[in-house]
Amino acid sequence: MAKYAYRDKDRKNIIYSDEAIEVDRNTAFFCPNHMCNAKLYICAVDGSKSAYFRATKPNFKHIKNCPFGNSSTEFDSNNYDESQFVYEDAINNLLCNTKPSSQKRTPSVHGTGEPGAHPPRILRQIYSLCKSFSVGNTYAGKEIGSMILDDRSEYRYSKGCFGNRIIEATVDGRLYNDEKKEVYLVSPINSKKYTFILSFSDEDKYKKIRSEIYNNRDKIIVIAGKWESSGEYNKFTSKVYGAKQVAIIK
Ligand SMILES: [Zn+2]
The missing domain is CATH 2.40.50.140 (Nucleic acid-binding proteins)
Known part of the structure; x- marks a missing residue:
């Protein structure tokens, strides 16, 4: 599960999950990992902070060991106090x-x-x-x-x-x-x-x-x-x- 993805294959045009809007729901995005050809779709939109990108199509899953395909790496910034991080x-x-x-x-x-x-x-x-x-x-x-x-x-x-x-x-x-x-x-x-x-x-x-x-x-x-x-x-x-x-x- 990724908190960001790219609109283009060259990975220049980034989109964060909390910026995604309704029209993005059916759009396929690119995994941040250049080696991975997963097609990612936004889950839970409406500017929700808990929204994330998932590879929902069976033929376009994350490659093995893709760091963005692992739910254990999910980070919910609402749970942490950034101001105290050194x-x-x-x-x-x-x-x-x-x-x-x-x-x-x-x-x-x-x-x-x-x-x-x-x-x-x-x-x-x-x-x-x-x-x-x-x-x-x-x-x-x-x-x-x-x-x-x-x-x-x-x-x-x-x-x-x-x-x-x-x-x-x-x-x-x-x-x-x-x-x-x-x-x-x-x-x-x-x-x-x-x-x-x-x-x-x-x-x-x-x-x-x-x-x-x-x-x-x-x-x-x-x-x-x-x-x-x-x-x-x-x-x-x-x-x-x-x-x-x-x-x-x-
Ligand atoms: Zn991936």
Whole structure:
């Protein structure tokens, strides 16, 4: 399910689901994923914020592992408080061993979400957020393309992937090295341009996450990391402290 789509095959003319009007109901739109030839139709129009695009025709479904064909990536911005979202803090909170910080909220007179809403916190929420907007859009003043490396944003990462970034990755070739306690992924999914080394110091966490990724090696694997050069061309590495940094999209 996608929150946006394109009117044209070249993916230049974007349409957001909450902009769709009655006349759009019978129009076929293009999936944001260039590799995917799904034909998308708007469901629940009337400018409804819960409207979304679905591939309703059996012959034009999303391709396997299309990130826009998965309901688990759905992001309903009404459920979150954008004004309290600070990207770097959110990622730093995933890069530690502790449980998510207490539910205490900072009262804000500028809150834009529903009462009780909090900013996107867990990786799956932040990933869904990234997939529900185009990479040139901003959320809480931060460009989506600067949060996530995926096939849409690859052009922004011509020198590599550094700092706090989410990667949309997949398994390609050798997956792990038990001696080094490392797991290997590639991103973006289609171009497989970069290799990412997940580096563990905790044996138990290494084994658990390695197995989970191995068992889902045909799926989209999303990792939050603080990436730096591994010393090898087009290879980047980050410490992985726990499961909060890993989301498997299935
Ligand atoms: Zn698709």
